[in-house]
Each structure stands twice: as C-alpha cells, then as structure tokens.
Amino acid sequence: MPKHYVNKKVILLLDNVRYHHSKGVMELLDSIKNISLKYLPPYSSELNSIEHLWKDIRKNVTHNHLFESIDEIVQAIRKYFMTVQRSPAKVKRLCAYIL
Structure with a gap:
C-alpha cells in the first residue's frame, strides 16, 4: 500500500464479481487493517x-x-x-x- 495511505482509513468499493469474494483476495485484504470493503449492489452497473x-x-x-x-x-x-x-x-x- 502506498505510504500516504498507511495511517488513513481506506474504503475499497468492489462489484460482486466472483473473484472479489475469493479466499485469497479476502485473506489479503483482511491482512491490511485500515481497509474496509464495500460491495456495490448486484446488477448496479x-x-x-x-x-x-x-x-x-x-x-x-x-x-x-x-x-x-x-x-x-x-x-x-x-x-x-x-x-x-x-x-x-x-x-x-x-x-x-x-x-
């Protein structure tokens, strides 16, 4: 993660594509403490x-x-x-x- 985000809360918007819910992605993002995940509603292009x-x-x-x-x-x-x-x-x- 870039240094200028280290001490800031980051909200990452994701669509509901299947791989955004994969175990590997979730483990990686869970390891970064200042990131919150927010998913867009299904079918909301x-x-x-x-x-x-x-x-x-x-x-x-x-x-x-x-x-x-x-x-x-x-x-x-x-x-x-x-x-x-x-x-x-x-x-x-x-x-x-x-x-």
Missing part, C-alpha cells in the same frame, strides 16, 4: 465507474466501426486513452455518480 468508461469507449471508438485487426482496435483504444488522459474534466465526469 450504473454505480460502477468502469462501466461508464466502457460505455464511452464503445460510443467513441468501437461502435459501428469495422477494424481489420486486433492491432487496429488496440491502437484506437490507446488513442482514446491518450485523449482522455489530457482531459481531467472528462475523467471526473465518467467516474462520478451524481444522484
């Missing part, structure tokens, strides 16, 4: 930030586009990430959940 990112990738990179090879897809997604990386406002918008 709207609360999971990564789902917003995947949706944006589909909308802006892969939707209605024919790629000739896997390399072309990788390049297109790499270009997307380079663009998004330069736009903190977009990252915040994609990762935020506002009621």
Whole structure:
C-alpha cells in the first residue's frame, strides 16, 4: 500500500464479481487493517465507474466501426486513452455518480 495511505482509513468499493469474494483476495485484504470493503449492489452497473468508461469507449471508438485487426482496435483504444488522459474534466465526469 502506498505510504500516504498507511495511517488513513481506506474504503475499497468492489462489484460482486466472483473473484472479489475469493479466499485469497479476502485473506489479503483482511491482512491490511485500515481497509474496509464495500460491495456495490448486484446488477448496479450504473454505480460502477468502469462501466461508464466502457460505455464511452464503445460510443467513441468501437461502435459501428469495422477494424481489420486486433492491432487496429488496440491502437484506437490507446488513442482514446491518450485523449482522455489530457482531459481531467472528462475523467471526473465518467467516474462520478451524481444522484
């Protein structure tokens, strides 16, 4: 764990994918005393930030586009990430959940 989190309480949000409940993951996380686990409700993709990112990738990179090879897809997604990386406002918008 990075040093700047050692003396702070950390809340780790997890979805309910099966391996997040595995014995190995649970033992590792239980060994770190300042981490609390909070699980998102089942079937609540709207609360999971990564789902917003995947949706944006589909909308802006892969939707209605024919790629000739896997390399072309990788390049297109790499270009997307380079663009998004330069736009903190977009990252915040994609990762935020506002009621």
